[in-house]
Amino acid sequence: MMRVTGGRRPQNLGHTLSCLWVYLKHHSIMLTLVAVLASLSAIAALIGTYMIRPVVNGLLENGSLTYLASGVGLTAVVYIIGALCTLGYSQIMVRAAQKVLREIRRDLFAHLQTLPLQFFDTNRKGDLMSLFTNDVDTVSDALNNSFALVIQTFVQVAGTLIMLFVLNWRLSLLVVVGYAAMFWYIDFSTKHSRAFYAKQQGCLGELDAYIEEMIAGQKVVKVFNHQQADLAGFAARNEKLRQAGTGAQSYAATMIPAVVSIGYINYAVIAVLGGLMVMKGWTDLGSLASYLVFVRQTTMPINQFTQQGNFLLAALAGAERIFTAMEEDPEVDQGTVDLVTVREQPDGTLTECADGETTGRWAWCDRSRPNVPFQPLEGDVRFHNVDFGYVKGHLILQGLSLYAKPGQKIAFVGSTGAGKTTITNLINRFYDVTAGSITYDGIDVRLIRKDALRRSLGIVLQDTHLFTGTVADNIRFGKLDATQQEIEEAAKIANADSFIRRLPKGYDTMVTADGANLSQGQRQLLAIARAAVADPPVLILDEATSSIDTRTEALIEKGMDRLMEGRTVFVIAHRLSTVRNADAIIVLEHGHIVERGTHEELLAHKGEYYQLYNGMFELS
Incomplete structure (x- = not known):
């Protein structure tokens, strides 16, 4: 299982670049045009600098102002062409980059939708959100700022070297030595900072996850006066990010000063030697003037390259995290x-x-x-000697066998960790059994397509989750093509209709921030209505009334009875009063069934259920 957190060094840069190239080649025409315009812009700058030689020499030879004006005018035209090319490639690059980023975000989100629930259980939401924000942003910076400039820089460096050898090959040997020193230091700094950039992205994701967790749990934080401990936890993660960022920038920040210093030394040496060569008549003044400008400009493209190198290092670290998540194995569905x-x-x-x-x-x-x-779909669900564990080697359920005939209401009770919710996770194949089998109408659930299986199930989870949208939209989530009449009928079944109509805009009232403008009980009622509109043959009610007061619970019992009529129902509840009318009550303990029977039978047996019912044991 991949962990999207962590600060490891990029394992395979070549693979990351090949994955990125898959997206870039979709826009090869635009990117080719960017490359051509960036190259023309660099060539225009080189030609403009070279024009110093004929202008200076021509002026010294004939002293004509007309010649000077024509030379300066031609140079200006070259620079204007370069400026237009720069404007063109920058605008095209923005559009191409945004299209690439849109496709990366689209594919990343689509792939996350295919991953098994275990992936989301083992990765924090903040870490996953960091993929879409921090990591995609670093790729965005690299595409917008680096792609064209790297091409332009390459052309400028290569072109400058060529022009230097054309103007004076002897002095150029010294320039090559300076270039070698610059690139050696860039390579040295890049190697040492690469791991820190990867660690920085990991620490940033960890910090984002912690912030989101603390903001979401502010009520609990304040109730237990946990602010100082949380602040200490934030400070520790913030310090890890500072150390990683300092490590990355310590090397990266020295690249530009080092390159500039080497460039100044090189320029000074060349200026002295070039002056001596002019005095000896080994070269002309125009060539030296042009040559010195080229030498002075040598550091500029290399400085740009080092700056873009920092963007690229961060982008590669972010891209590797993105593509690692996108290469996670999707949920396997071999059902036919x-x-x-x-x-x-x-x-x-x-x-x-x-x-x-x-x-x-x-x-x-x-x-x-x-x-x-x-x-025919009837709703007959059976467990046959099922073993299951979330972690290999640690079984939650062992040798579990049970049945629910069509139309039966089966209730699970037991202490925390007994395996109640695990059973429902296996019915809808959030997880697959380790051993044994589960059959649905006589068919092994592993042979049923997951979307078909889950379409036949209505589920009200312990933790309700409402989505941004209207109240009607949230109920319609259970059946996307539900009519308004079906939505209102489902709300009436859940006894949610009355409170919905008292909302400011009734069914058109907006629900925001996971239902923050509704009470916990109201959110639970909407979740029940969402299951009701799906009209499934099998219902799973996981703590469905845990957040509803006694009066509201009594109101929905009649509606729930109508909803459950003729359906197979699995109920997990804290309150034993909600399972009293079940056809069978299954008492679980440490993954085993210790008792099964009706309410009356289990009370007469005076076993564990009897003790739970009479408050001798606390039911969690």
Whole structure:
């Protein structure tokens, strides 16, 4: 399992660059145009500098102002062409970069949607958010600021070297020595700072995750006066980021001063030797004037290269984190059994309905075996000697066998860690069993396509989550094509209709910040309504009434009874009063079933349920 946090050195820069190239080549025409314009801009700068030689020599030879004006005018035209090329490539690069970033964000989000729940259980939300913000931003900086400049810098450095040898090959040998010293130091600094940039990105993601966690839990923080401890935790993570940032910048910040210093030394030596050569008549004054400008300009493209090198190092570290997440193995679904709407023929056989046709009847269809008759969807769920553990070697459920016949209400009770929620996670295949099997209408759930399986289940989770949108939109989340009438019927079943109509805009009231403008009980009612609108044959109610007061709980019981009629229902509840009318109550302890029976049978047995019911043990 990949951890998106951490400060490790990039493991495979070549692989990261190849992944990035996959996105860049989608816009090869635009990027090629950027490269051409950036090269022309650099060439224009080189030609403009070289023009010093003929202008100076011509002026010394004939002293004509007309010649001077024409030379200066031609040089100005060259620089204007270079400026227009610079304007052109910068505008094109902005558009190309934004398209690349859009595609990276799109693919990253799409891939995260395919990952198993275990990935999200083992990675903090802040770390994942950091992929979309910090890491994508560093790639954005590199594309916007570095791509064209690296090309331009390469052309300028190569072109400058060529022009220097054309003007004076003897002095150019000294320039090459200066270039070698510059690039050696750049390579030395880059190697030492690369690991720090990777660590800096990891520390930044960790800090973001911590901040998000603390902001989300401010009520708990204040209730337990945990501000100082949280501040200490923030300070520790902030210090780790400071150290990583200092390490990265300590090397990176020395590159430009070192390059400039080497450039100044080189320039001084060349100026002295060049002057001596002019005095000896070994070269002309115009060539020396042009040559010295070239030498002076030598450090500029290299400085730009070192600056862009810092952007590129940070971008490669961020890109590696992004592509590592995108290479996580998606949720495996090898199921061949699909859920389809069917129509019963006069001879009693079932046939699949045409697209868009609804009959209210559903059946399982094995796409890999078209000759097998359709199996009606009934809601028969059975566990057969199931073992399961979230961590290898540590089983939560051991040898678990249970059944729920169609239309039965099965309640799970037990202490924390007994395995109640784990059972429901296995039914909808958030996780797969380690050993044994689970069947749904006689079909192993591993053979059923996950989207089809989950479409047949209605789930109200312990932790309600509402999305930004209207109240109606949040209920419609259970069935995207639900009509307004269906939404209101579902709300009435959950007894949410009355409070919804008292909201400022009724069903059109906006829900924000995970339902911060609603009470906990109201959020729970909307979650129940969301399950009701899906009209599933099997319901999983995980602590569904845990956040609802006794009066509200009594109000929804009648609606829930109507909703559960004719359906298979699994209920996990803190309050034993909510499971009293279950067809079977299963008492779990350490992953084993210790008792099973009706409320009356278990009380008469005077076992663990009897002790729980009479308050002898605390039910968590």
